Amino acid sequence: MKEPREPTTQIPLLDLKAQYHTIRDEVRQAIDEVLESQHFILGPAVRRFEEEAASFLQCRATIGVASGSDALLLSLMALGIGSGDAVVVPPFTFFSTASAITRVGATPIFVDIDPESCLIDLKALAAIVDGRCQPHPKGPGLLEKKSHLQVKAILPVHLFGQSCPMGALLPLTEKYHLWIIEDVAQAFGAWVSLPDGVSKAAGTVGGVGCFSFFPSKILGGVGDGGLVATNHSELAEKIRMLRVHGQNSKYHHQLLGINSRLDSIQAAVLSVKLRYIERWCAERIERARLYQDLFAATGLVGDRIIGLPSLGTGKSHVFNYYVVRVQRRDELRGYLAEHGIQTEVYYPLPLHLQPSFAQLGYHTGDLPNAELVSSQVLALPMYPELAPKGQEVVVQKIVDFYRQ
Numbered sequence: 001m002k003e004p005r006e007p008t009t010q011i012p013l014l015d016l017k018a019q020y021h022t023i024r025d026e027v028r029q030a031i032d033e034v035l036e037s038q039h040f041i042l043g044p045a046v047r048r049f050e051e052e053a054a055s056f057l058q059c060r061a062t063i064g065v066a067s068g069s070d071a072l073l074l075s076l077m078a079l080g081i082g083s084g085d086a087v088v089v090p091p092f093t094f095f096s097t098a099s100a101i102t103r104v105g106a107t108p109i110f111v112d113i114d115p116e117s118c119l120i121d122l123k124a125l126a127a128i129v130d131g132r133c134q135p136h137p138k139g140p141g142l143l144e145k146k147s148h149l150q151v152k153a154i155l156p157v158h159l160f161g162q163s164c165p166m167g168a169l170l171p172l173t174e175k176y177h178l179w180i181i182e183d184v185a186q187a188f189g190a191w192v193s194l195p196d197g198v199s200k201a202a203g204t205v206g207g208v209g210c211f212s213f214f215p216s217k218i219l220g221g222v223g224d225g226g227l228v229a230t231n232h233s234e235l236a237e238k239i240r241m242l243r244v245h246g247q248n249s250k251y252h253h254q255l256l257g258i259n260s261r262l263d264s265i266q267a268a269v270l271s272v273k274l275r276y277i278e279r280w281c282a283e284r285i286e287r288a289r290l291y292q293d294l295f296a297a298t299g300l301v302g303d304r305i306i307g308l309p310s311l312g313t314g315k316s317h318v319f320n321y322y323v324v325r326v327q328r329r330d331e332l333r334g335y336l337a338e339h340g341i342q343t344e345v346y347y348p349l350p351l352h353l354q355p356s357f358a359q360l361g362y363h364t365g366d367l368p369n370a371e372l373v374s375s376q377v378l379a380l381p382m383y384p385e386l387a388p389k390g391q392e393v394v395v396q397k398i399v400d401f402y403r404q
Contacts, residue, residue: 010340011381011390014216018385023272027222030268040264042244049267052274053227059204061236063228064262065243068185068212071226072100072155074260075181075208078238081106081152087181088128089155090120091350092370097157097183098351107149108360110352112367116307118323118377119164120156121369126172129154153179156206158187160346160379161218161284161320162312163202167194170205180206184229186320188219189281193316203229208239213270218284218320219277225266283384284319285311290388291322291380294395304328304402306376321346325376326398333378335401341394344379 020027034045046064053062065071081087083105089098091110098108111128114121129151154173156164166180173180184190184203188211191199203209213225230236238255241248246255288311295301295308306325311317323346326332333343350370352362364371380394 009342011342011386011394013342013344013379013381014383015385016215016220019383022385023276026272027269030272031265034264034268037264042261043264045264045271046262046267049262049271049274050227052271054229056274056277057201057204057209057229059201059209059229060231060233061229063230063236063239063243064267065226065228065239066260066262067224068210068214068226069096069100070243070258070260071210071212071228072096072181072183073103074239074242074258075210075228076100076104076106076153077242077257078235079153079179079181079207081179084149085152086149087153087155088125088151090157090370091352091367092118092347092373093157093159093183093351094185094347095351095354097155098357101155102357106152108351108357109151110350110360110362110367110370112369113373115325115369115373117162117310118159118373119162122165122168122172125154125169129172129176129178151176151178153181153207155181155183157183157185158190158202160309160317160323161187161190162309162317163187163190163192166192166200166202166205170194173206179208182206182209184209185212185214186217187318188217189277189315190318191315193313199314201229204231207232208235213266216320218280218318219270219273221266221273222269223263223266225262225270226260227262280384281315281318284382285315285317287382287384287386287391288317288319288322290391291395294391295324298395298399300399300402305398319382321379322382323377323379325373326378327376327402329376329378332398332401336394336397339397341397342381345377346379347377348374350374 050062085106086109087101088109090113092113101108112121112124182203187202190202192202193199209229211227213221228239241255242257243260246253246257248254304327
């Protein structure tokens with residue numbers, strides 16, 4: 001008896017081949033130039049990309065590193081966060097957001113999310129910080145004395161391409177002199193509106209912004225890569241040293257760092273893709289708008305389809321992923337797979353319930369919004385080359401599932 005064949009994917013979650021075909025000649029030329037130069041690590045291509053990224057983000061400096069995870073780790077190291085310190089972070093995010101905190105010896109304090117946006121809940125955040133901290137004019141807020149921990153930073157996550165409301169977060173961090181470490185792994189190209197009417201690129205509002213160039217990201221490389229953005233010259237210089245074992249000149253090590261360098265081929269490819277990032281973000285927003293219109297016409301929103309992502313304003317959401325919240329999520333996902341539609345779940349288990357964080361003492365029910373959302377979220381196909389007909393098929397199959 002023959003084994004049943006896996007269904008053929010007709011509409012992928014992401015089609016990197018389609019993107020590559022539009023820029024193939026430029027990418028190959030850029031890679032060939034690196035091969036001809038034989039400068040593979042922190043060479044001219046990396047310096048050029050760092051300058052271009054800083055110009056795009058409108059910040060003072062960017063530092064290329066080996067991955068988004070390392071961008072977080074190096075930022076924490078540069079800020080001197082370690083044993084005895086605490087960092088407040090949402091539990092609904094990729095693992096490295098919180099694991100970087102524990103890797104430097106600090107303790108993550110998880111705060112619940114807003115179930116509509118899936119971003120950090122500012123009211124819950126304020127309640128935790130106000131309840132645990134006392135104003136401190138020259139340093140970080142102090143946790144309850146019995147805990148022997150100091151809150152040093154808040155680590156908001158610009159999730160799925162949507163920027164956090166940084167303007168509302170700033171007064172809290174200023175009150176207690178806390179650092180902001182922005183996780184911008186999924187939101188390169190997103191912008192934040194501040195109360196004074198100024199807009200800034202996500203990742204440039206806090207002390208440091210941490211980006212990932214994993215291939216599935218809006219700005220993705222041909223392998224791993226990451227970036228730290230900052231407007232603090234001293235932090236930038238410290239991170240540059242930390243990424244090369246703390247070296248400030250050859251074989252002279254001022255700090256204890258790690259090996260985390262962006263290679264030149266990644267930088268060359270990223271420079272090519274950076275030229276298209278504005279267009280790609282606009283096209284993602286267009287596809288999100290079409291999804292909204294198609295779903296609105298189904299009559300299922302607010303019922304079987306619990307919630308749709310907000311379109312935001314301007315480029316406050318650039319849709320690295322288009323994530324809906326639905327009933328019977330796992331059954332729907334299986335049905336879509338049977339009909340050749342690829343989906344993904346970001347994220348099925350919030351971090352405070354992960355076995356690796358069991359020592360922190362969190363239990364089911366402690367952060368109910370994150371726990372509920374993790375059982376509802378489903379990422380649908382989203383990429384600039386996605387055809388409207390494909391989106392129509394995705395939505396129709398979802399309608400078929402709920403009406404069968």
